[in-house]
Amino acid sequence: MTSSARATTAAAAGPGRPRDADLDTAIIQVTRERLAEQGYSQISLSEIAAAAGTTRPTLYRRWPTKLDLVIAALEWGFQAQTDSYPTDAIAELEPREAFVEAVRRLDPAYFNEDAMLLMGNFMGEARRTPELLAIVRERAVNPRLAQLEAVLQALRDAGRIRPDVDVRAVATLCFGAYFATFLREDTDHHAVAESVCDTLWPSLAP
Incomplete structure (x- = not known):
């Protein structure tokens, strides 16, 4: 069973009376805040239980371990970010706008301003708790990189960018720009997509 499937199973489990969805959300939100802090x-x-207004046994009935709870909190954030995307399909945009939108969705802080802190925490746990970084790769990083690569591949197939463009390398450069922005203490990560695409697009165009 994958880590995401295990988290889903754990979150869905819980015999007895029906789950309180509001309490579940409160626990998830407190967990996300404490992870960043x-x-x-x-x-x-x-x-976490005390801050959410519940007890430790109640929390354990929902998520048997700390790892299960944290994975559930991550899954909640991944889905919330996906739900916050514009409804217009990227494939329907003009070539450069499609590129910009796909790069924008690479932003770890697209939905959660604390996401870069979380990424740093999970990378720091890579040896002690590799499951954390694995779930971030599986559910957040790889799908977003794959989306950008698919956009670039479609543009390449349509002759809108050069046929020799290395789509994987371009996607990696774009993703890395968000980490460089954070580490340089540039606070406006919202401007990364436009500025990166302004720089790269002339070298991509045929």
Whole structure:
């Protein structure tokens, strides 16, 4: 069973009376806040339960382990980001606009301003708890990179960008720009997509 499937199973489990969806959401939100503030190793299930207005046994009935709870919190964020995307299909946009939109969706902080802190925490846990980084790769990083690569591949097939463009390399450069922006303390990550595409597009165009 994959980590995402295990999280789904754990979240869906829970015999007895019906789950309180509002309580579930409160626990998830507190978990996400504590992850950004403290990191995975330091968060306490007792503190999360208290902040969410519940008890540790109640929390454990929903998510048997801290890892299960954190994965559920990540899954919630991944889905919320996907739900926040514009409804217009990328394939219907003009070539450059499609490129910009796909790059914009690479932004770890597209939906959550604390996402870059979370990414740093998960990378720091890569040896102790590799499942965390694996779920981020599986559910967030790889799908968004694949979407940009698909956009570039479609543009290449249609002759709208050069046939020798390395779509994987371009996607990697675009994704890395968000980390460089954060590390350089440039606060406006919203401008990354436009500025990166302005720089790269002339070299991509046939």
